[in-house]
Amino acid sequence: xxxxxxxxxxxxxxxxxxxxxxxxxxxxxxxxxxxxxxxxxxxxxxxxxxxxxxxxxxxxxxxxxxxxxxxxxxxxxxxxxxxxxxxxxxxxxxxxxxxxxxxxxxxxxxxxxxxxxxxxxxxxxxxxxxxxxxxxxxxxxxxxxxxxxxxxxxxxxxxxxxxxxxxxxxxxxxxxxxxxxxxxxxxxxxxxxxxxxxxxxxxxxxxxxxxxxxxxxxxxxxxxxxxxxxxxxxxxxxxxxxxxxxxxxxxxxxxxxxxxxxxxxxxxxxxxxxxxxxxxxxxxxxxxxxxxxxxxxxxxxxxxxxxxxxxxxxxxxxxxxxxxxxxxxxxxxxxxxxxxxxxxxxxxxxxxxxxxxxxxxxxxxxxxxxxxxxxxxxxxxxxxxxxxxxxxxxxxxxxxxxxxxxxxxxxxxxxxxxxxxxxxxxxxxxxxxxxxxxxxxxxxxxxxxxxxxxxxxxxxxxxxxxxxxxxxxxxxxxxxxxxxxxxxxxxxxxxxxxxx
Amino acid sequence: xxxxxxxxxxxxxxxxxxxxxxxxxxxxxxxxxxxxxxxxxxxxxxxxxxxxxxxxxxxxxxxxxxxxxxxxxxxxxxxxxxxxxxxxxxxxxxxxxxxxxxxxxxxxxxxxxxxxxxxxxxxxxxxxxxxxxxxxxxxxxxxxxxxxxxxxxxxxxxxxxxxxxxxxxxxxxxxxxxxxxxxxxxxxxxxxxxxxxxxxxxxxxxxxxxxxxxxxxxxxxxxxxxxxxxxxxxxxxxxxxxxxxxxxxxxxxxxxxxxxxxxxxxxxxxxxxxxxxxxxxxxxxxxxxxxxxxxxxxxxxxxxxxxxxxxxxxxxxxxxxxxxxxxxxxxxxxxxx
Numbered sequence: 102x103x104x105x106x107x108x109x110x111x112x113x114x115x116x117x118x119x120x121x122x123x124x125x126x127x128x129x130x131x132x133x134x135x136x137x138x139x140x141x142x143x144x145x146x147x148x149x150x151x152x153x154x155x156x157x158x159x160x161x162x163x164x165x166x167x168x169x170x171x172x173x174x175x176x177x178x179x180x181x182x183x184x185x186x187x188x189x190x191x192x193x194x195x196x197x198x199x200x201x202x203x204x205x206x207x208x209x210x211x212x213x214x215x216x217x218x219x220x221x222x223x224x225x226x227x228x229x230x231x232x233x234x235x236x237x238x239x240x241x242x243x244x245x246x247x248x249x250x251x252x253x254x255x256x257x258x259x260x261x262x263x264x265x266x267x268x269x270x271x272x273x274x275x276x277x278x279x280x281x282x283x284x285x286x287x288x289x290x291x292x293x294x295x296x297x298x299x300x301x302x303x304x305x306x307x308x309x310x311x312x313x314x315x316x317x318x319x320x321x322x323x324x325x326x327x328x329x330x331x332x333x334x335x336x337x338x339x340x341x342x343x344x345x346x347x348x349x350x351x352x353x354x355x356x357x358x359x360x361x362x363x364x365x366x367x368x369x370x371x372x373x374x375x376x377x378x379x380x381x382x383x384x385x386x387x388x389x390x391x392x393x394x395x396x397x398x399x400x401x402x403x404x405x406x407x408x409x410x411x412x413x414x415x416x417x418x419x420x421x422x423x424x425x426x427x428x429x430x431x432x433x434x435x436x437x438x439x440x441x442x443x444x445x446x447x448x449x450x451x452x453x454x455x456x457x458x459x460x461x462x463x464x465x466x467x468x469x470x471x472x473x474x475x476x477x478x479x480x481x482x483x484x485x486x487x488x489x490x491x492x493x494x495x496x497x498x499x500x501x502x503x504x505x506x507x508x509x510x511x512x513x514x515x516x517x518x519x520x521x522x523x524x525x526x527x528x529x530x531x532x533x534x535x536x537x538x539x540x541x542x543x544x545x546x547x548x549x550x551x552x553x554x555x556x557x558x559x560x561x562x563x564x565x566x567x568x569x570x571x572x573x574x575x576x577x578x579x580x581x582x583x584x585x586x587x588x589x590x591x592x593x594x595x596x597x598x599x600x601x
Numbered sequence: 602x603x604x605x606x607x608x609x610x611x612x613x614x615x616x617x618x619x620x621x622x623x624x625x626x627x628x629x630x631x632x633x634x635x636x637x638x639x640x641x642x643x644x645x646x647x648x649x650x651x652x653x654x655x656x657x658x659x660x661x662x663x664x665x666x667x668x669x670x671x672x673x674x675x676x677x678x679x680x681x682x683x684x685x686x687x688x689x690x691x692x693x694x695x696x697x698x699x700x701x702x703x704x705x706x707x708x709x710x711x712x713x714x715x716x717x718x719x720x721x722x723x724x725x726x727x728x729x730x731x732x733x734x735x736x737x738x739x740x741x742x743x744x745x746x747x748x749x750x751x752x753x754x755x756x757x758x759x760x761x762x763x764x765x766x767x768x769x770x771x772x773x774x775x776x777x778x779x780x781x782x783x784x785x786x787x788x789x790x791x792x793x794x795x796x797x798x799x800x801x802x803x804x805x806x807x808x809x810x811x812x813x814x815x816x817x818x819x820x821x822x823x824x825x826x827x828x829x830x831x832x833x834x835x836x837x838x839x840x841x842x843x844x845x846x847x848x849x850x851x852x853x854x855x856x857x858x859x860x861x862x863x864x865x866x867x868x869x870x871x872x873x874x875x876x877x878x879x880x881x882x883x884x885x886x887x888x889x890x891x892x893x894x895x896x897x898x899x900x901x902x903x904x905x906x907x908x909x910x911x912x913x914x915x916x917x918x919x920x921x922x923x924x925x926x927x928x929x930x931x932x933x934x935x936x937x938x
């Protein structure tokens with residue numbers, strides 16, 4: 102690549118949230134007149150990098166240069182003034198204000214965005230509408246028009262096409278091409294690799310918070326991108342973990358004559374979950390994976406009784422579960438380990454208290470906890486191998502130990518089906534292995550587990566069977582033992598509708 | 602994602618008056634409630650004339666200004682328990698400094714008091730944004746501080762003001778009369794000014810933006826911390842205005858007035874006025890009738906022969922009822938969308 106003047110160059114950008122590393126060290130450079138793709142699997146650090154580049158958050162280390170000069174941008178308004186405008190994944194519009202008022206707080210008015218809206222077939226839109234009354238796809242385009250009205254040198258688009266229809270997306274592409282023709286630049290983030298190859302000139306690929314490849318996209322195909330995002334050495338890197346041997350008796354055919362404990366029949370939730378059906382058998386660990394925002398969060402809300410499905414039904418042991426709240430689901434043995442540990446724990450209470458919460462949370466419990474229940478908590482503490490030194494307050498535990506507590510509290514109270522939502526996110530490798538062991542052990546006692554994970558490698562390691570979700574539907578199902586990260590990731594991008 | 606037929610978003614698909622009513626229904630409702638109460642009151646007492654109207658308008662001015670102060674801060678996502686203390690402090694400072702002065706001097710003193718109060722409350726807002734301690738905690742502190750300062754300024758009830766100053770807020774040199782217009786004009790100018798600023802300008806809309814969604818506001822290029830400090834400053838100014846009105850009405854200052862009670866009344870008034878305690882929603886225009894109603898309930902209940910303790914119960918029931926209705930409407934709206 103010829104040395105050229107970069108419009109934007111980031112070097113060695115790193116960011117830590119507490120003990121969790123979001124970005125290890127990332128380099129990114131975007132030239133003038135270039136459409137540049139930023140790619141990576143879930144948790145690779147794309148969103149963090151975008152937030153740093155748009156000055157929403159500050160990086161811990163690293164330098165950002167605009168037109169070859171070091172910058173010191175502190176707030177999003179500084180970035181906009183420096184010619185960098187961003188359209189974020191969630192439209193940055195105020196719900197309670199009208200469209201016109203939203204423009205005004207950005208220092209713009211109707212005339213600034215109107216030409217853009219006309220081109221996006223939104224020229225007729227009523228600016229007196231309240232944001233809350235406008236559908237998400239239109240808000241995305243409005244947000245784009247607002248960014249364009251600032252006439253930026255660099256336009257950053259974070260998953261803008263995710264909620265757009267084909268014709269709406271084509272307006273976005275048209276704008277991107279125009280920006281390129283004017284010698285300006287676009288940083289494009291999308292899970293849709295087809296779009297990326299069609300639109301972009303170069304790509305920077307992030308993996309585990311670091312840039313692992315800078316590609317010229319001419320002559321590259323989707324398969325090569327997927328390989329680059331995963332990295333070839335990944336499988337070996339993980340094999341040294343302590344859970345490498347897979348129990349051969351736990352093959353899928355053995356499970357086939359077990360009872361179905363949980364069955365989803367055509368579940369729908371608004372436009373997020375679009376007809377999800379699956380069966381979960383006793384003793385089975387069913388893996389589920391998806392890219393971010395494919396309806397998995399909403400599916401778990403339905404399964405755990407937090408939300409009622411808009412259509413479809415959920416059967417527990419063959420009987421319909423009509424949960425009005427998680428309480429009803431828990432009574433039928435369906436328990437959730439949520440993604441956000443902070444939501445599940447009482448952060449200021451002790452580990453023991455946290456473990457016993459489900460015991461006394463039952464309505465109608467007025468008396469003290471019985472001695473056999475104390476024993477159950479004792480056993481759970483022992484089993485979980487939690488470092489009790491920090492036991493006086495759950496918030497002082499490490500993320501991994503906190504996660505063990507959130508699983509452990511259900512061990513103490515008993516359950517039939519464990520719904521785990523990304524339980525190993527941001528956890529060190531050793532604790533991860535302990536959690537895998539724990540899930541296997543749970544399954545061995547005849548309970549079943551539905552494990553959503555954003556880490557594809559966990560599927561063959563821990564699960565019996567794998568499902569992949571895309572756009573609110575299950576698009577792929579296979580025996581976990583034969584699942585490779587490549588097949589899963591391909592399916593997760595919606596590239597291959599047919600089941601293997 | 603379902604494709605949306607673009608037509609539903611075009612102008613004129615919904616009659617303008619229906620949308621207007623949907624957005625301003627609460628404001629209209631509170632004004633109608635106030636008018637209905639006035640009509641009802643006029644049938645309760647033997648004589649209803651300008652004297653009664655002036656009494657209601659004049660005496661509700663402090664609460665109206667205090668409620669507007671609270672509304673501005675709550676809309677911006679805060680809550681200020683200190684406004685009652687600021688009212689008392691401004692009131693006694695005015696009484697202390699204005700005693701024996703001519704109208705011109707008292708007017709200058711009044712302007713200075715508003716400016717200092719705004720600056721002090723800006724400091725409160727600054728402490729909140731810098732320390733990240735919840736608003737309710739810091740302003741509980743500022744309530745005590747202001748109340749204590751008031752007692753230091755004027756240990757015993759007393760002081761005074763000029764006749765012209767009393768006329769400005771009460772339409773009478775003695776504070777008692779049948780002229781509601783000066784007070785009504787003061788309220789109209791101040792409230793219309795702030796409502797226009799909040800609804801039409803970038804600076805004013807920023808208050809709604811920060812109160813509604815701090816992250817989205819920040820991403821839109823708004824400096825959220827600065828906006829909050831601004832809201833506290835303007836709120837402090839309005840609390841001082843309420844204090845000045847108090848002094849004008851009474852003709853003296855009284856530092857033993859419990860600021861905390863005044864704060865709670867201001868919160869009750871904004872709730873009745875349709876301001877969401879979660880921030881981002883509400884209008885100063887609706888807070889005016891709400892403040893008048895809250896004050897007005899006392900004479901109505903007295904005229905009905907209800908004893909003063911009963912009046913408090915009814916005020917409480919009214920607030921709970923209003924909150925329940927708001928909650929129900931919000932729940933229905935969310936279920937439909």
